[in-house]
Amino acid sequence: MAVSPLAPAAFPDLPVIEGVRLATVAAGVKYRNRDDVMLAVLDPGSVVAGVFTRSATRSAPVLDCQAKIGQESAAGAAILVNSGNSNAFTGAAGQASVDAICKAAAEATGLPAERIFTSSTGVIGQPLPHDRIIAKLDEVVSKVSRMELPNAAKAIMTTDTFPKGASRTITVDGKTVNIAGIAKGSGMIAPDMATMLVYVFTDARISRAALQAIVSEANARTFNNITVDSDTSTSDTLLMGATGASGVDVDGNADFAQAVEEVFRELAHLVVKDGEGATKFVTVNVTGAATDADARTHALSIANSPLVKTAIAGEDPNWGRIVMAVGKSGAAADRDRLTIRFGDILVAEKGWVSPDYREEQGAAVMKQPEISIDVDIGLGQGAATVWTCDLTHGYISINADYRS
């Protein structure tokens, strides 16, 4: 599959995170001739936080992570991820596979089983051939090293068209703290649905509860505000590990929280830029709503509207569809107070097209690969930002033309 036209020129240089060692291995879960299992081992004293899909039909690995994520432990931890099979909707066999993998990984790493966090992404509804993963555990454990994040970003890909990584380095009291993460996005592997997996590591020292609070808040502002096609995976997982190896305590440090959010946002944007068939990266800013929640409802209604997304694909400055999406969202709006901008161009205000607006202005904005749509509701102070992509023939081809 062709690399997304929105892909960055190269995978970024990521800092080494002391206290985390990674390796990848080819277990042949489904793919051949590529690494499909990633292992990250975090040193004793590390804490792990996470957020997960809210789907009512979430996968066995997600349920297992959720049962473990709130536990305190000084024993270290491991994150084991396979691509090729999502172990979702696999009945009682699903949890049995997770249990078998965790037990074997605990033996191979010397960690307690309740410190093994697993994710699976790929085909749904087929039993996970967990023996293939277990057979490779000793090999992957023996290979772990500090420099493997780029390879890890590749091993977790399904039909992503490029690996995704981001990092920030901040200085706290004259000492360096590093944050680096990888993600996989909305690539599709028939007959499965898109799955978002995100793993972020830092050498900061922080309590589990404080890290969880930062992760939850940053997630709410980043990954929870992206949408490719409004469909929610059964397997979405974000895990963040803090090793403390820098010796720098960041509990309550706003710069650290900010840097985490920046890494999350950058990874979230990369997921959208690899959205199926995407040719445009779209930022929807809603201001002036009655509440922040209303603003998010409007923004998601715009970002998920097939008519808005196809207009963007056609480079059509179709502000009528923005009006429609605001109107249908269910959140408070007054037709005659709406203001709509494409980029810097004032398109509509006071319930009608702006008298100075000319179609060529909007059309010029729409030709750009990155587009912002700004809507002021005119009712209050509520604001929200959502990121999405366009809806193209490429999306239909990926999801309809090729049979499972």
Place this chain on the structure above:
Amino acid sequence: MAVSPLAPAAFPDLPVIEGVRLATVAAGVKYRNRDDVMLAVLDPGSVVAGVFTRSATRSAPVLDCQAKIGQESAAGAAILVNSGNSNAFTGAAGQASVDAICKAAAEATGLPAERIFTSSTGVIGQPLPHDRIIAKLDEVVSKVSRMELPNAAKAIMTTDTFPKGASRTITVDGKTVNIAGIAKGSGMIAPDMATMLVYVFTDARISRAALQAIVSEANARTFNNITVDSDTSTSDTLLMGATGASGVDVDGNADFAQAVEEVFRELAHLVVKDGEGATKFVTVNVTGAATDADARTHALSIANSPLVKTAIAGEDPNWGRIVMAVGKSGAAADRDRLTIRFGDILVAEKGWVSPDYREEQGAAVMKQPEISIDVDIGLGQGAATVWTCDLTHGYISINADYRS
């Protein structure tokens, strides 16, 4: 544009509704060489009921209809519809156009202005050239006759690929009561959005309040349960007029209410079958939900899911995407209690694919032009049915490839 592959072979024979006279005329609002204005005149003593889009950015004609629909009057009524311009998001000029049209139509018909109901469908955000409509009012009034429903069905089309009509005739106490209606659907006229307009007439005698109750209930079970792309028009309007010309009182008559619902359902299905790019007509039945509302939430989540709709377009029996759509809906579900059927084929049960299911069975169902997806949630007695179509390259072409 090619006629939808789901179109019926012919427009149906509709009974004459005594007390309603119709005509159409070419006013050149936007289209050339076709009738684009429809007038229906209802005799004195007729009652009118209606339901309208819930959009917060609804059009001026919708707001005007809503202000009038609850009033009692024995003066008769008129319904005046134009295609080519929706008079939506046109600021204060929008209501001024409606007022000018209603005033002129009142003079031309001899009816009070508050008994003139108007609808407009077509381009959004452009001032309605209402003078063109007003200039043709005397002509269209002079032409009204009892036999013009088929032409009316054509005059309200935008890019619908076929005109839509349906009827029922029932016998009450040995006398005949007729119900006949027309609709336009989700044809697209750039740069506008789909608009659904429905006009149904009957010669039954009934109070306004009783007719409104029947219309609201039937609408909730039919038009409110169809979705093409989850986008809601600013102009959706359904008006039903009862002339009483049959002399048959149907207040409280369950057969009449049932027949109205059947006409609504048939028209609603025709709207879906003319959905943009549609190649499959899909019935989503959800049973066993905790409540009826939960069942509808699940059914709409399935029917609106781009991944489900593209799978259907690809004739792919992709039950994993049904699981995903149930999981993301937000309504109560338990992965291990779901049962999924494609047509008569049991696909998945108890949290996993059915042991007897073979992919060829599901694939055979998916090749049909009309497909049912039945999901039992396994939690309670809630049930709902939603109708939709698939998501195809045709949808993208109509909405993205052709610039406004």
